[in-house]
Amino acid sequence: MLTILVVLLRPHMRSSTYLYLSSMAVSDLLILLLLPLDLYKLWRPRPWPFGDLACKLTMFLSECCTFSTILHITFLSLERYLAVCWPITAKTLVTRRRTKTVIGCLWLGAVVSAAPVLMMVGVEEVGGEELGMGGECRCTDYAVSSGLLSAMMILSNLYFLVPLSILGVVYSLIGRTLWLRPQSSRKDQTHRHTVKMLAVIVLVFILCWLPTHTDTHSYILYYLSQYFNLVSSVLFYLSAAVNPLLYNLMSARYRHAHFFCTVCHI
Numbered sequence: 678m679l680t681i682l683v684v685l686l687r688p689h690m691r692s693s694t695y696l697y698l699s700s701m702a703v704s705d706l707l708i709l710l711l712l713p714l715d716l717y718k719l720w721r722p723r724p725w726p727f728g729d730l731a732c733k734l735t736m737f738l739s740e741c742c743t744f745s746t747i748l749h750i751t752f753l754s755l756e757r758y759l760a761v762c763w764p765i766t767a768k769t770l771v772t773r774r775r776t777k778t779v780i781g782c783l784w785l786g787a788v789v790s791a792a793p794v795l796m797m798v799g800v801e802e803v804g805g806e807e808l809g810m811g812g813e814c815r816c817t818d819y820a821v822s823s824g825l826l827s828a829m830m831i832l833s834n835l836y837f838l839v840p841l842s843i844l845g846v847v848y849s850l851i852g853r854t855l856w857l858r859p860q861s862s863r864k865d866q867t868h869r870h871t872v873k874m875l876a877v878i879v880l881v882f883i884l885c886w887l888p889t890h891t892d893t894h895s896y897i898l899y900y901l902s903q904y905f906n907l908v909s910s911v912l913f914y915l916s917a918a919v920n921p922l923l924y925n926l927m928s929a930r931y932r933h934a935h936f937f938c939t940v941c942h943i
Contacts, residue, residue, distance in 0.1 A: 678706065680921050693776040694875075697753040698920070700780045704742040704749070705917040711735055712914055719910070723813040729800045732814035736798045737791055743886075744836055745787035750879060751840040752779060757872055758847045762854045790836070793829055796820070837886075844879055848872070878923055885916030 684690050684699035714727070714735050725732060756776075759767040797820035800812035820826040851872055 678702075681706075691773060693756055693771050693773065694753065696773070696776050696780060697749050697756070700784075701746055701749045701920065704745045705920060707738055708742045708917040709914065711739055715910065715914075718814060719907075725800050725812050725814040727814075732800050733795050733798055736814070737794045740794045740833075741787050741791035744790045745784055746882070747836050747840050748783040748787060749780075750882060751843055752783060754844055754847045754875060754879065757875060758851055761851050761872065790832060793825055797825055797829060841883070848876055848879070874923065878920060881919055881923065882916060885912040885919070 680702035681699050684695050714731070718725070756767075756771055759771060797816055798814065799817050800814055801817055802812050816826060820829075855872065
């Protein structure tokens with residue numbers, strides 16, 4: 678919440694980079710709000726007492742925020758690539774208004790991509806109603822039989838592998854450009870610091886989300902090891918909480934603005 682307030686209350690923090698980071702903070706906040714329901718599901722998988730709509734919405738929001746975060750990190754890295762490697766072009770293309778428009782499109786793309794989840798999940802009886810086990814919030818039989826589950830798995834794989842490839846190429850080009858330039862330029866030093874922060878964010882994102890991605894698409898692992906499922910869930914929620922800590926550790930500008938907002942609200 679403080680990450681969002683920093684951008685809202687401090688005009689000098691409304692650069693394109695921090696607009697992306699504040700939008701990512703919205704996604705992280707939504708993910709963390711789902712934590713109590715996931716903990717409940719872990720503690721008592723069935724019966725699911727919150728109804729079919731809550732089941733669909735929680736799964737939809739989780740997938741939507743996952744897609745949104747991946748898109749934000751990718752486009753933020755592309756924006757940094759333009760700023761470092763094509764600075765003149767970046768001044769023309771990257772404006773605050775266009776950045777807000779891109780962020781809106783990223784959220785729209787994430788919503789559309791996650792929409793099939795609303796048809797894939799629901800509350801279904803497990804073990805037979807006569808056994809009194811009750812319904813469980815899970816992927817439905819219809820999703821498996823219709824091929825919707827397979828299509829969604831392919832889409833999720835593309836959402837992870839394609840951005841990962843793009844990020845690898847982008848940061849390689851940025852690193853090469855900065856390495857060949859003299860380090861005396863103050864602007865280049867700022868770019869180096871920003872890129873270093875974003876590279877750490879991307880690395881933490883990959884480390885935290887790779888087990889979740891593997892767990893989501895490998896039901897064999899799910900059934901063989903509930904511990905793997907638990908660890909991947911913990912890392913998934915850790916990724917939603919760790920970004921503000923990284924900003925504070927790596928950005929003096931963010932720390933000062935963060936401190937200002939905290940003091941004002943106290």
